[in-house]
Amino acid sequence: MIIERTNKEVIIRLPANIDTSYLEEMVDYIRFREITSKSQATQSQVDSLVKEIKKGQWKKNKKKMTW
Numbered sequence: 001m002i003i004e005r006t007n008k009e010v011i012i013r014l015p016a017n018i019d020t021s022y023l024e025e026m027v028d029y030i031r032f033r034e035i036t037s038k039s040q041a042t043q044s045q046v047d048s049l050v051k052e053i054k055k056g057q058w059k060k061n062k063k064k065m066t067w
Contacts, residue, residue: 002013014023041049 001015002011004011004013
């Protein structure tokens with residue numbers, strides 16, 4: 001692995017035989033960190049948003065549930 005820093009970017013060179021699923025997870029994590037670093041949301045606000053999303057998903061999908 002080679003890590004190179006330029007004025008505008010960081011370049012990471014990896015061997016071609018690297019497991020791409022692991023690489024995708026790593027890129028997703030880096031993207032997550034980049035996006036959340038700009039957030040000013042508190043953990044309480046994030047928790048509230050997650051709760052609302054889950055509630056909306058339940059309402060949307062409960063008709064699809066068969067017991």
